Each structure stands twice: as C-alpha cells, then as structure tokens.
Amino acid sequence: MKTTSLRTAIGAFALSLASLSASALETPVRLLGDPAPPEAAQYTIAITPSTRWVNVTGGEIVRFDVGGKSFAWSFTGATSISSFDLKRVAPPGMLDRSIMAYIAPDPRYIGGDGPEE
Numbered sequence: 001m002k003t004t005s006l007r008t009a010i011g012a013f014a015l016s017l018a019s020l021s022a023s024a025l026e027t028p029v030r031l032l033g034d035p036a037p038p039e040a041a042q043y044t045i046a047i048t049p050s051t052r053w054v055n056v057t058g059g060e061i062v063r064f065d066v067g068g069k070s071f072a073w074s075f076t077g078a079t080s081i082s083s084f085d086l087k088r089v090a091p092p093g094m095l096d097r098s099i100m101a102y103i104a105p106d107p108r109y110i111g112g113d114g115p116e117e
Contacts, residue, residue, distance in 0.1 A: 032084050033077040036061045041072045051099055054086065058106030066094055075103055 041063035045054050056062050056075050063072040064086070071091050083102045087095045 026088075027078075027081060027084065029088060031078040032081060032089055034074045035089070036072040036074040038063045038070050038072040040074075044070075047095070047099060053100040053102055055102050055104065057104040059108060064090070066090075069094060073101075075101075079105065079109060 041061050043060075044063040044065055045056075047054075047064055047066040054062075054064075058075050058077075058079065061072055061074045063070055069091075071094060073086075073089055081103065083100055086099045086101045087097070
C-alpha cells in the first residue's frame with residue numbers, strides 16, 4: 001500500500017512539474033529594463049511586417065515605431081539577459097507577433113584594464 005501511494009505522489013508531482021507553463025519560468029519583466037519616454041530615445045527602429053528581430057545594446061533607450069504608433073524601452077535590465085521577446089514589454093496590442101530583441105553587452109561594463117596611460 002505504501003509503495004502505491006508513493007508512486008501516486010511521485011506521479012502527481014511529475015505531472016504538476018510538466019504542466020508548468022513556459023511563462024511561469026520566464027525572466028520577470030522588471031529585469032528586462034524599463035519603459036521610457038519616446039523623446040528620450042537615442043534612435044528609432046521601425047517594426048515592419050517583415051521584422052523578426054532587432055539588435056540593440058545594453059544601456060540604450062530605443063524608440064520602436066509600429067504602424068503609426070510608438071513606444072520606447074530602456075535596455076538597462078540585468079546584464080545576464082541577452083535576448084527577450086519584445087512583445088513582453090510593448091504596450092498591449094502594439095505587437096501582433098513575437099519579435100526578439102537581441103542585446104549586445106553594455107560597453108560601459110565590458111571588462112578591461114582601464115585607459116592606457
């Protein structure tokens with residue numbers, strides 16, 4: 001009897017782990033950066049129907065133009081994050097599909113020995 005209930009408990013636990021959605025395991029939005037006013041952007045990227053990804057650099061503020069609307073994002077999130085789906089941070093309804101943002105390391109934090117003397 002004890003073996004059967006242990007197997008049942010293990011099976012139920014395994015099933016509950018398998019049913020976790022991918023979104024429950026995603027990086028929290030607060031670690032991806034922050035919304036920014038569009039006028040603070042350093043440059044603009046137009047999102048067109050053929051856009052599948054964008055390349056940015058950590059520390060930048062980028063304005064995204066999407067079908068006559070725009071939003072800006074400050075890529076000042078955790079340095080361990082190298083990409084995320086821009087749809088996660090866009091205003092609701094702004095993006096109708098996933099667009100990956102690939103983030104190059106912020107050059108201010110790339111290692112080195114400092115300035116040459």
